[in-house]
Amino acid sequence: MKAHTLSVLVENRAGVLTRVSGLFARRGFNIESLAVGASELPGMSRMTIVVIGDDAQVEQVMKQLNKLIDVIKVSDITESEIVDRELALIKVNAEPGSSRSEVMQIASIFRAQIVDVGAKTVVLQVAGDPGKIEALERLLRQFGVKELIRTGKISMLRGAKTVQPTK
Amino acid sequence: MKTGAKILVEGLQREGVDIIFGYPGGVILPVYDELYDSPIRHILVRHEQAAAHAADGYARASGRVGVCLATSGPGACNLVTGIANAYMDSVPMVALTGQVPTSLLGNDAFQEADITGITLPVTKHSYLVKRTVDVDRVVQEAFYIARTGRPGPVLIDLPKDVTAGQIDEVPPLPEKVHLRGYQPTLKGHTRQIDKAIELIEKAERPVIYAGGGIITSEASGEMVQLAERLLCPVTTTLMGLGSIPCDHPLNLGMLGMHGTAYANYAVTESDLLIALGVRFDDRVTGKLSTFAPHAQIIHVDIDPAEIGKNKKVDVPIVGDLRSVLQTMLHRMKKRDDRKHWLAKVRAWMRKHPLSYKSDGCLRPQYVIQELSNLLKGEGIIVSEVGQNQMWTAQWYCFRNPRSWLSSGGLGTMGYGFPAAIGAHFARPDETVVDIAGDGSFQMNIQELGTVAANNIPVKVVILNNMFLGMVRQWQELFYDHRYSYTELPPVDFVGIAKAYGIDGLRVEQSEEVPSALRTMIETEGPFILDVRIEREENVFPMVPAGAAINEMIGGHVVPERELELAAAEEGDATFRPGRKAV
Numbered sequence: 001m002k003a004h005t006l007s008v009l010v011e012n013r014a015g016v017l018t019r020v021s022g023l024f025a026r027r028g029f030n031i032e033s034l035a036v037g038a039s040e041l042p043g044m045s046r047m048t049i050v051v052i053g054d055d056a057q058v059e060q061v062m063k064q065l066n067k068l069i070d071v072i073k074v075s076d077i078t079e080s081e082i083v084d085r086e087l088a089l090i091k092v093n094a095e096p097g098s099s100r101s102e103v104m105q106i107a108s109i110f111r112a113q114i115v116d117v118g119a120k121t122v123v124l125q126v127a128g129d130p131g132k133i134e135a136l137e138r139l140l141r142q143f144g145v146k147e148l149i150r151t152g153k154i155s156m157l158r159g160a161k162t163v164q165p166t167k
Numbered sequence: 168m169k170t171g172a173k174i175l176v177e178g179l180q181r182e183g184v185d186i187i188f189g190y191p192g193g194v195i196l197p198v199y200d201e202l203y204d205s206p207i208r209h210i211l212v213r214h215e216q217a218a219a220h221a222a223d224g225y226a227r228a229s230g231r232v233g234v235c236l237a238t239s240g241p242g243a244c245n246l247v248t249g250i251a252n253a254y255m256d257s258v259p260m261v262a263l264t265g266q267v268p269t270s271l272l273g274n275d276a277f278q279e280a281d282i283t284g285i286t287l288p289v290t291k292h293s294y295l296v297k298r299t300v301d302v303d304r305v306v307q308e309a310f311y312i313a314r315t316g317r318p319g320p321v322l323i324d325l326p327k328d329v330t331a332g333q334i335d336e337v338p339p340l341p342e343k344v345h346l347r348g349y350q351p352t353l354k355g356h357t358r359q360i361d362k363a364i365e366l367i368e369k370a371e372r373p374v375i376y377a378g379g380g381i382i383t384s385e386a387s388g389e390m391v392q393l394a395e396r397l398l399c400p401v402t403t404t405l406m407g408l409g410s411i412p413c414d415h416p417l418n419l420g421m422l423g424m425h426g427t428a429y430a431n432y433a434v435t436e437s438d439l440l441i442a443l444g445v446r447f448d449d450r451v452t453g454k455l456s457t458f459a460p461h462a463q464i465i466h467v468d469i470d471p472a473e474i475g476k477n478k479k480v481d482v483p484i485v486g487d488l489r490s491v492l493q494t495m496l497h498r499m500k501k502r503d504d505r506k507h508w509l510a511k512v513r514a515w516m517r518k519h520p521l522s523y524k525s526d527g528c529l530r531p532q533y534v535i536q537e538l539s540n541l542l543k544g545e546g547i548i549v550s551e552v553g554q555n556q557m558w559t560a561q562w563y564c565f566r567n568p569r570s571w572l573s574s575g576g577l578g579t580m581g582y583g584f585p586a587a588i589g590a591h592f593a594r595p596d597e598t599v600v601d602i603a604g605d606g607s608f609q610m611n612i613q614e615l616g617t618v619a620a621n622n623i624p625v626k627v628v629i630l631n632n633m634f635l636g637m638v639r640q641w642q643e644l645f646y647d648h649r650y651s652y653t654e655l656p657p658v659d660f661v662g663i664a665k666a667y668g669i670d671g672l673r674v675e676q677s678e679e680v681p682s683a684l685r686t687m688i689e690t691e692g693p694f695i696l697d698v699r700i701e702r703e704e705n706v707f708p709m710v711p712a713g714a715a716i717n718e719m720i721g722g723h724v725v726p727e728r729e730l731e732l733a734a735a736e737e738g739d740a741t742f743r744p745g746r747k748a749v
């Protein structure tokens with residue numbers, strides 16, 4: 001069992017997300033994250049899906065995804081050279097004084113930005129691979145993380161290679 | 168100016184639709200109004216489930232796309248079982264449903280049901296059409312998707328304002344449908360075919376395991392030719408019956424839970440399994456780890472997701488079976504050095520035949536055998552689900568593809584009778600017989616109304632055991648004879664038929680069977696034969712769920728001294744090895 005990153009090109013149409021997520025639920029596949037948005041191709045969206053399973057299970061996931069009429073292309077890019085990015089917003093307790101400056105220090109080490117400052121909290125925005133976000137969250141826990149929102153990761157092949165519609 | 172309904176009905180005509188099975192209601196009225204003077208025939212069923220099964224039966228019997236039609240909400244929901252049934256058995260179907268107007272969608276309006284959502288897991292694809300201008304394109308795409316690749320049901324949900332709405336001009340359609348997310352592979356990969364041929368040439372104990380895919384791709388001829396050329400025995404799944412004539416010397420009949428012992432033995436002993444259009448269903452394989460344990464496996468299927476899904480495969484070939492088999496035939500030489508293997512298989516056939524007691528009691532197997540003799544294995548035989556289905560699969564001598572319609576994947580009681588109606592309209596010159604259980608028949612018994620109103624000449628043989636027989640059999644064998652809620656009180660089926668104006672006959676003695684069957688077949692129009700069979704007859708052999716397929720119970724073993732005598736029977740042209748009344 002390991003995490004596989006799938007880059008999926010789909011028709012940008014009502015119901016596509018339901019079809020994809022329904023398929024995962026129905027066949028008992030475990031999704032770790034799913035991120036979706038428009039692509040450079042007209043009428044198509046890209047999804048990055050992180051799925052946990054052994055090779056046979058993931059092969060079955062990909063085949064089943066491919067059967068959906070609205071799915072144009074499915075690539076397992078786990079073993080490729082990829083850029084992985086995820087964005088997280090973290091609202092953390094930071095009373096003015098020592099804890100606030102400590103939080104700000106940690107943020108700067110992680111190149112996280114402070115996007116909101118409240119009376120007792122700050123909101124950090126951090127981008128990076130999922131490991132980095134988890135590390136930051138761990139460090140901030142001592143101050144009290146009030147809310148954490150992650151986008152799920154998006155992944156892209158490095159170099160000139162792309163995932164294109166040649167299903 | 169054209170309404171959406173008119174565009175729809177013209178689109179159906181363009182797709183070659185000649186008949187629709189349906190049931191009207193409020194929001195589908197624009198479509199019904201358009202059907203009023205359309206050349207497309209409409210059969211009014213008595214329950215929407217029957218419309219879906221009839222469309223399914225029509226499709227299986229003809230190979231064309233079956234069409235059913237229902238209103239929104241309850242009408243659409245009643246189709247669901249029939250759609251799921253078609254999905255599991257890869258039957259090409261287009262289901263049309265009415266929907267509340269787009270302005271009310273999502274409002275829990277009267278008779279609103281999210282039918283595209285409800286059917287998502289049981290359709291190959293679905294459309295909720297929101298604009299009249301899309302109707303024509305959606306119809307074209309839906310039929311294309313339903314019938315190509317691995318066929319399946321496609322649902323089109325039609326809000327009332329879309330069918331009632333008018334547009335000035337219908338945008339022209341492309342000559343050929345192009346969907347960037349849907350391009351089924353038709354031709355097998357050459358290198359994989361090479362590898363398959365290599366394995367076949369090396370094999371000493373090959374078995375062909377053929378399923379519904381052979382029927383769907385119209386590849387029976389090629390499959391039989393391949394078997395003959397390779398001297399390779401063939402076993403079929405429930406769905407594959409009819410792909411090779413029952414009395415073909417290489418045919419081992421059905422395998423799996425209620426398969427023949429010799430088919431299960433052959434698969435277990437084989438060193439190469441040539442799996443054609445099958446999906447290694449648990450009812451076939453039994454315990455997976457002991458299924459064909461000595462065999463390498465070649466698996467040909469149009470659906471890549473079926474390959475390697477349940478069982479690891481040595482040579483996967485994705486493609487249309489007919490085309491793949493043609494390529495193989497082209498390149499394969501005749502083999503006649505597998506006599507040894509065949510002799511072994513033959514010996515199993517003699518020693519472990521399918522059997523039933525011929526002791527004067529009225530046995531269901533006898534009824535089916537007699538029907539098979541009477542119709543010479545021709546006609547279209549439909550079954551319900553349960554013991555009736557397994558007995559028919561075992562004892563009817565199918566000779567042709569598309570002559571056997573049965574709910575395989577979903578196992579839907581109530582499938583047979585409406586499917587028989589659909590089959591009649593697909594091939595009106597054929598005798599169509601539904602072999603039923605008294606339980607299943609009562610699941611769609613209301614279709615007697617459809618049959619009577621249209622004088623549809625389908626015949627129903629009810630193997631009436633006054634039990635939910637197959638469930639009772641499991642209770643007998645695995646639940647210590649505790650028949651919990653499986654007994655059915657006697658029903659006067661002939662009386663019910665009469666009330667609908669349909670002829671019928673009750674049979675209580677074995678001797679009456681041949682003449683009663685003849686009366687049924689010779690009677691013009693529909694006929695109900697209520698056959699009171701031995702109540703606690705079982706379907707044997709049987710592989711208990713989860714056991715290896717060579718661990719069957721209840722099979723018959725012919726004693727050695729009889730085997731010696733039986734050798735003489737081989738010369739008799741009417742002798743069917745592997746089937747025996749004892």
Ligand SMILES: Cc1ncc(C[n+]2csc(CCOP(=O)(O)OP(=O)(O)O)c2C)c(N)n1
Pocket residue numbers: 551552553554555556578579580581603604605606607608630632634635636637638
């Ligand atoms: C719709 C549906 N409900 C329940 C079942 C479970 N089931 C399988 S076989 C069977 C009994 C069928 O009884 P009957 O139609 O009388 O046929 P028999 O087995 O007696 O030939 C039942 C209840 C089913 N297959 N389909």
